[in-house]
Amino acid sequence: xRDLSIYIHIPFCVxxxxxxxxxxxxxxxxxxxxxxxxxxxxxxxxSVFYRDHRVISxxxxxxxxxxxxAEEIGRILQAVRENYRMTDEVEITMECxxxxxxxxxxxxxxxxxxxxxxxxxxxxxxxELARIGRIHDYEMFLHTYRAARTAGFVNINIDLMAALxxxxxxxxxxxxxxxxxxxxxxxxxxxLILEEGTPLYERKGQYSFPTEDEDREMYQMTKEYLAERxxxxxxxSNYAREGFACRHNQVYWQRGDYVGFGxxxxxxxxxxxxSAPESMKEYKDxxxxxxxxxxxxxxxxxxxxxxxxxxxxxxxxxxxxxxCGVGCQDFYEKFGCTMEAVYGPVIEKMISQNLLQKENGYxxxxxxxxxxxxxxxAEFLFE
Amino acid sequence: xxxxxQSRIRNFCIIAHIDHGKSTLADRIIExxxxxxxxxMQAQVLDNMELERERGITIKAQTVRIVYQAKDGKExxxxxxxxxxHVDFNYEVSRSLAACDGAILVVDAAQGIEAQTxxxxxxxxxxxxxxxxxxxxxxxPSAEPERVKNEIEDxxxxxxxxxxxxSAKNGIxxxxxxxxxxxxxxxxxxxxxxxxxxxxxxxxxxxxxGVIVFCRIKEGRVRKGTSIKMxxxxxxxxxxxxxxxxxxxFIPCEELSAGMVGYLTxxxxxxxxxxxxxxxxxxxNPCAEPLPGYKKVNSMVYCGMYPADGAKYPDLRDxxxxxxxxxxxxxYEPETSIALGFxxxxxxxxxxxxxxxxxxxxxxxxxxxVTTAPSVIYRxxxxxxxxxxxxxxxxxxxxxxxDYMEEPVVSAEIMVTTEFIGPIMQLCQERRGRYISTEYxxxxxxxxxxxxxxxxxxxxxxxxxxxxxxxYASFDYELxxxxxxxxxxxxxxxxxxEVDALSFIVHADSAYERGRKMCEKxxxxxxxxxxxxxxxxxxxxxIIARETVKAMRKDVLAKCYGGDITRKKxxxxxxxxxxxxxRQVGNVEIPQSAFMSVLKLDDK
Numbered sequence: 001x002r003d004l005s006i007y008i009h010i011p012f013c014v015x016x017x018x019x020x021x022x023x024x025x026x027x028x029x030x031x032x033x034x035x036x037x038x039x040x041x042x043x044x045x046x047s048v049f050y051r052d053h054r055v056i057s058x059x060x061x062x063x064x065x066x067x068x069x070a071e072e073i074g075r076i077l078q079a080v081r082e083n084y085r086m087t088d089e090v091e092i093t094m095e096c097x098x099x100x101x102x103x104x105x106x107x108x109x110x111x112x113x114x115x116x117x118x119x120x121x122x123x124x125x126x127x128e129l130a131r132i133g134r135i136h137d138y139e140m141f142l143h144t145y146r147a148a149r150t151a152g153f154v155n156i157n158i159d160l161m162a163a164l165x166x167x168x169x170x171x172x173x174x175x176x177x178x179x180x181x182x183x184x185x186x187x188x189x190x191x192l193i194l195e196e197g198t199p200l201y202e203r204k205g206q207y208s209f210p211t212e213d214e215d216r217e218m219y220q221m222t223k224e225y226l227a228e229r230x231x232x233x234x235x236x237s238n239y240a241r242e243g244f245a246c247r248h249n250q251v252y253w254q255r256g257d258y259v260g261f262g263x264x265x266x267x268x269x270x271x272x273x274x275s276a277p278e279s280m281k282e283y284k285d286x287x288x289x290x291x292x293x294x295x296x297x298x299x300x301x302x303x304x305x306x307x308x309x310x311x312x313x314x315x316x317x318x319x320x321x322x323x324c325g326v327g328c329q330d331f332y333e334k335f336g337c338t339m340e341a342v343y344g345p346v347i348e349k350m351i352s353q354n355l356l357q358k359e360n361g362y363x364x365x366x367x368x369x370x371x372x373x374x375x376x377x378a379e380f381l382f383e
Numbered sequence: 384x385x386x387x388x389q390s391r392i393r394n395f396c397i398i399a400h401i402d403h404g405k406s407t408l409a410d411r412i413i414e415x416x417x418x419x420x421x422x423x424m425q426a427q428v429l430d431n432m433e434l435e436r437e438r439g440i441t442i443k444a445q446t447v448r449i450v451y452q453a454k455d456g457k458e459x460x461x462x463x464x465x466x467x468x469h470v471d472f473n474y475e476v477s478r479s480l481a482a483c484d485g486a487i488l489v490v491d492a493a494q495g496i497e498a499q500t501x502x503x504x505x506x507x508x509x510x511x512x513x514x515x516x517x518x519x520x521x522x523x524p525s526a527e528p529e530r531v532k533n534e535i536e537d538x539x540x541x542x543x544x545x546x547x548x549x550s551a552k553n554g555i556x557x558x559x560x561x562x563x564x565x566x567x568x569x570x571x572x573x574x575x576x577x578x579x580x581x582x583x584x585x586x587x588x589x590x591x592x593g594v595i596v597f598c599r600i601k602e603g604r605v606r607k608g609t610s611i612k613m614x615x616x617x618x619x620x621x622x623x624x625x626x627x628x629x630x631x632x633f634i635p636c637e638e639l640s641a642g643m644v645g646y647l648t649x650x651x652x653x654x655x656x657x658x659x660x661x662x663x664x665x666x667x668n669p670c671a672e673p674l675p676g677y678k679k680v681n682s683m684v685y686c687g688m689y690p691a692d693g694a695k696y697p698d699l700r701d702x703x704x705x706x707x708x709x710x711x712x713x714x715y716e717p718e719t720s721i722a723l724g725f726x727x728x729x730x731x732x733x734x735x736x737x738x739x740x741x742x743x744x745x746x747x748x749x750x751x752x753v754t755t756a757p758s759v760i761y762r763x764x765x766x767x768x769x770x771x772x773x774x775x776x777x778x779x780x781x782x783x784x785x786d787y788m789e790e791p792v793v794s795a796e797i798m799v800t801t802e803f804i805g806p807i808m809q810l811c812q813e814r815r816g817r818y819i820s821t822e823y824x825x826x827x828x829x830x831x832x833x834x835x836x837x838x839x840x841x842x843x844x845x846x847x848x849x850x851x852x853x854x855y856a857s858f859d860y861e862l863x864x865x866x867x868x869x870x871x872x873x874x875x876x877x878x879x880x881e882v883d884a885l886s887f888i889v890h891a892d893s894a895y896e897r898g899r900k901m902c903e904k905x906x907x908x909x910x911x912x913x914x915x916x917x918x919x920x921x922x923x924x925x926i927i928a929r930e931t932v933k934a935m936r937k938d939v940l941a942k943c944y945g946g947d948i949t950r951k952k953x954x955x956x957x958x959x960x961x962x963x964x965x966r967q968v969g970n971v972e973i974p975q976s977a978f979m980s981v982l983k984l985d986d987k
Contacts, residue, residue, distance in 0.1 A: 007946055191937075191939065212936040212937045213936055215936075215937055216936050216937055236939065251946075252946045252948070258946050260946060264947075266946045266947035266948070266949070267946070268946065273948075273949070275947065275949070313952075314948070314952075317952075317955060318948065353913060355913075370939070371936060371937050371938070371939065372913060372935055372936075372937065372938040372939070373938065373939050374938040374939060374954070374955060374958060375913070375935070375938050375958070377955055378955045378956075378958040378959045378962070379959075381955055381956060381959045383963075
């Protein structure tokens with residue numbers, strides 16, 4: 001029996017944040033309901049392919065899943081439970097934004113079996129939140145966070161962002177301290193990346209952004225400060241107290257099987273990747289044709305069977321995001337040849353530049369390697 | 384076919400400044416005489432290279448034979464020889480002119496005489512051609528035919544009052560031109576019974592027939608089986624086929640005799656053997672003297688050409704070989720650069736020639752090229768009395784071995800409206816020009832004469848000229864000779880390694896300025912690395928300018944959401960792909976665009 005993770009995409013938001021380039025938009029109650037209907041149908045239709053899988057994690061992401069009425073979340077998770085075999089320790093995470101949940105909603109989530117909550121805070125400075133177009137302030141976040149604890153959530157993640165417009169090292173440090181004081185089990189800390197086409201990108205000239213050096217200082221400080229406070233960095237941007245690393249997150253980097261449901265959701269099962277269509281109309285066709293399994297469905301999903309080389313590339317550039325690195329033995333077992341034989345010269349070169357290190361049979365990024373991880377990872381792609 | 388009377392032959396060419404409508408007039412003449420119906424006409428029949436049509440210039444001489452029924456009731460044979468229209472191809476032009484007996488001078492009714500018009504007319508007059516003018520583009524609102532007529536008479540001194548007023552584009556006045564050809568171009572002279580004496584004015588390579596020699600029979604006759612000899616190169620061959628030029632095709636015939644223009648093939652493998660300007664004679668009955676004016680064409684401008692993908696080196700070699708078959712003025716020899724790998728040092732007649740070859744290599748042979756800065760041929764006089772001709776700056780001997788150096792200088796004529804005289808003189812001054820004279824052609828236009836070092840005009844002089852005169856200046860030049868000059872080699876060091884492909888020779892006074900600009904430009908072109916990269920310009924080991932590419936601090940992927948890794952992978956692939964197009968020098972990766980960007984230092 002193989003492990004399976006499930007991702008469920010809820011593409012709706014109260015409004016889009018200024019830096020966001022994910023697949024999300026606003027929607028009416030009616031639109032939300034018909035979307036959940038499709039989602040439930042998709043979950044049911046696809047279950048036949050996963051009879052010999054057991055689900056180890058479920059992740060409800062978005063968008064903002066928490067803007068759905070609680071019952072809709074219940075409906076989705078019920079469909080999952082009825083159609084898939086779940087392990088006893090299954091991790092069920094839901095993302096939520098401050099100001100979109102009530103004590104009652106949170107209580108319902110617990111009843112549906114949701115045992116991990118990921119709250120998008122980004123910053124504790126209200127001016128910084130306003131500049132990037134968040135819908136909440138720090139006070140609203142605190143309210144949500146306390147309500148979650150009261151409701152009984154014992155595994156909470158808080159999202160933070162560095163390199164925000166107008167952010168200083170001191171203000172970021174304060175956000176870090178305040179968050180650590182709240183003692184969540186897990187902290188995600190990403191640097192803002194200005195994506196072309198987002199409103200923030202268009203108006204970037206109006207703000208002063210932290211310099212690259214400051215950005216790296218923030219990153220370094222995050223690692224050191226959070227370590228003092230009992231958080232281990234287990235992935236480039238993720239920190240957790242002992243035993244609270246996110247299982248779902250690790251599946252992506254360690255190339256476990258995962259299936260995504262919903263608009264534009266990505267899947268990888270048995271070294272085959274595909275994604276659901278990104279337009280609502282196409283997604284509807286896709287779900288409705290699923291039973292007959294026409295050629296069209298495969299085409300819409302852009303099914304890609306990964307070659308051995310592509311699997312190796314992924315194994316390296318995804319695996320290196322994990323601080324534990326990529327195991328040489330695991331590589332050998334998966335591909336039947338040694339990492340040395342495939343990537344020897346690259347690894348040698350990267351080690352000589354102090355970007356990679358080899359420790360106890362694992363290849364991993366050095367601190368400097370993390371800073372320029374794109375550069376290192378690109379080296380592992382074949383010609 | 385009836386015997387063609389010499390008196391019914393008219394061999395002529397059309398001379399004009401670029402854009403004054405030479406090729407369009409040629410098309411109209413061909414159309415009017417019924418060689419092709421207008422439906423068959425592709426605009427500008429004679430420019431048959433894709434590139435020629437696109438750039439609106441003629442690169443190789445093209446020739447066509449037309450039969451014209453004149454108003455006097457007789458049929459005339461016209462041989463229209465279309466000449467290349469650029470200063471780079473001056474020698475080819477002069478040989479084409481030598482094949483003619485008369486020339487039509489096309490002058491734009493709005494623009495009047497330009498520098499190139501003058502140069503071409505003088506060239507034609509030098510060859511004793513009867514030149515008659517036609518005024519083109521009279522349909523333009525800005526046309527001033529009377530003014531232009533006067534200008535032609537004043538400046539060139541040829542009769543222009545009865546010049547046909549035409550619009551080649553709209554087919555106005557073409558009949559008049561045709562009649563003028565009959566009456567104003569003299570019939571060819573020369574005895575068909577004298578020993579064979581034919582002028583080669585061009586040649587093309589055909590993979591079946593070998594070299595096809597374009598020639599004008601001055602005396603004697605040639606037919607299949609004639610044993611021929613090229614008097615300058617000494618090559619001999621037996622004629623396989625003779626013929627004349629249809630529109631875009633070769634039409635075989637029995638014999639070519641004195642006065643005729645046509646082609647011959649003789650299973651000749653190499654265009655080198657049939658140099659333009661050479662005289663073809665009968666091996667068994669040779670003429671006493673070759674035709675005058677033959678000279679070996681030398682390359683004026685050199686540059687290194689390298690395949691962007693090193694594995695394409697053999698492809699580049701094959702492509703150059705093929706181009707060379709048709710273009711005797713292209714020279715190349717293999718060279719190696721530490722930065723760019725294996726490539727060729729190529730010699731060209733001028734910058735346009737260089738650009739054309741480069742474009743043809745890229746387009747017709749699908750090659751991605753990296754070209755180094757063009758260089759002229761410097762003469763290096765060493766202390767041991769030896770003189771070397773330097774075509775590649777990297778080969779400059781150690782300064783201690785150099786006594787002095789000389790650089791080529793050209794005589795330039797610039798035609799400009801008076802309001803722009805100031806800016807143009809300033810430009811010439813900046814380019815180390817030596818002022819010779821100003822001649823006023825009329826109240827508003829002047830001809831400036833300068834002597835300029837060739838290396839100052841091979842980069843972007845023409846562009847600068849156009850921009851400082853809002854497009855009104857025209858320019859022509861010819862090599863004057865060599866002059867002693869204070870020259871130094873400017874080296875570029877990237878991360879302390881000298882990059883040979885970026886070295887060039889420059890006048891000592893502009894070394895600092897150029898070095899500074901190079902460093903600035905390279906700083907923008909070279910991506911950040913994991914370490915800091917100094918970019919330095921040096922003369923004789925002394926650093927004269929420096930810029931620094933800062934080390935890359937950060938290059939991290941954003942959040943990878945919901946397991947969708949395809950976007951991230953694309954990003955990494957793009958990064959990797961970008962690196963493939965880089966050249967490794969020491970441990971620095973230099974994009975190919977960097978090598979090219981330094982050619983355009985004056986871009987604002």
